[in-house]
Amino acid sequence: MTDHPWLQTRSTSENRTGSYLSVQSVRKIYQTRNGDVHAVEHADFDIDEGDFVTLVGPSGCGKSTLMSMIGGLDTPSTGNILLNGKVIEAPHRDFGYVFQDATLLPWKTVMENVLFPIHTQKRDVKQYLPEAERLLKLTGLYDFRDKRPAELSGGMRQRVAICRGLINDPQLLMMDEPFSALDAITRDDMNLALARLWDEVRKTAIFITHSIREAVFLSDRVLVMTARPSQIICDIRVPYPRPRHAGIQEEPLFNEICAFIREKIHASHATHTPAA
Numbered sequence: 001m002t003d004h005p006w007l008q009t010r011s012t013s014e015n016r017t018g019s020y021l022s023v024q025s026v027r028k029i030y031q032t033r034n035g036d037v038h039a040v041e042h043a044d045f046d047i048d049e050g051d052f053v054t055l056v057g058p059s060g061c062g063k064s065t066l067m068s069m070i071g072g073l074d075t076p077s078t079g080n081i082l083l084n085g086k087v088i089e090a091p092h093r094d095f096g097y098v099f100q101d102a103t104l105l106p107w108k109t110v111m112e113n114v115l116f117p118i119h120t121q122k123r124d125v126k127q128y129l130p131e132a133e134r135l136l137k138l139t140g141l142y143d144f145r146d147k148r149p150a151e152l153s154g155g156m157r158q159r160v161a162i163c164r165g166l167i168n169d170p171q172l173l174m175m176d177e178p179f180s181a182l183d184a185i186t187r188d189d190m191n192l193a194l195a196r197l198w199d200e201v202r203k204t205a206i207f208i209t210h211s212i213r214e215a216v217f218l219s220d221r222v223l224v225m226t227a228r229p230s231q232i233i234c235d236i237r238v239p240y241p242r243p244r245h246a247g248i249q250e251e252p253l254f255n256e257i258c259a260f261i262r263e264k265i266h267a268s269h270a271t272h273t274p275a276a
């Protein structure tokens with residue numbers, strides 16, 4: 001595939017012992033009353049520290065299942081997931097999560113919501129105040145720190161959720177379709193806000209979206225999954241440096257990468273018959 005220098009391939013003999021996050025031959029089968037559901041057939045990839053990696057693929061292909069297993073919230077049926085060489089076996093206290101619904105506590109202020117993980121982990125909340133203030137400034141929410149969630153827009157609530165996910169300096173931030181409930185204009189703004197935030201925080205992140213353009217704009221790497229039985233069929237290193245500006249979305253290369261991913265997903269739909 002010399003036509004696509006951004007498409008990555010990995011030799012199976014590669015030494016993976018030094019990998020930051022290593023997903024090794026992972027498969028997940030759910031046993032249900034209606035039979036086995038092969039949620040993830042084969043996932044095998046490594047993630048470097050500091051990379052922003054997005055999973056894209058058709059609905060039901062196992063993206064959230066894979067993320068849950070990485071977070072230790074679920075276990076692989078076969079295979080292993082290792083962080084710094086240690087198998088992830090339980091939910092990680094050092095991981096941050098952001099979901100489609102911001103799930104903020106309505107009776108708490110923005111600041112109290114951001115600091116909530118510190119409160120529940122019984123750490124010294126005062127010590128984390130400067131970091132909460134920094135994150136709120138970076139996301140343009142500092143002036144709203146004393147407001148309650150009901151007084152915020154949907155995009156602002158998601159930004160609060162992202163600050164909350166970052167407050168304890170997580171080793172990994174996982175975001176499962178955080179912007180999918182937002183309107184298109186707010187979503188564009190959120191993409192820019194998240195890209196700007198990433199220029200500052202440079203955390204390792206795993207992100208799930210159905211938007212191919214969002215995936216390419218935000219990510220260092222995009223992993224494309226097929227419909228069930230799902231596998232990762234492409235591994236793309238997005239060839240744009242950071243900081244990223246909105247204008248790259250108009251460039252032919254950006255559109256070429258998006259078209260390539262779209263084509264791969266459509267082709268996988270045509271060749272995979274989803275199980276019940």
Ligand SMILES: Nc1ncnc2c1ncn2[C@@H]1O[C@H](COP(=O)(O)OP(=O)(O)OP(=O)(O)O)[C@@H](O)[C@H]1O
Nearest residue numbers: 030032037038039058059060061062063064065066
């Ligand atoms: N706890 C469970 N028990 C049984 N089946 C499950 C369970 N969790 C997920 N599944 C099934 O596994 C498959 C993958 O689900 P998953 O939510 O991981 O997909 P997804 O790619 O994140 O979907 P979407 O893009 O629609 O959010 C689906 O068929 C789903 O119904």
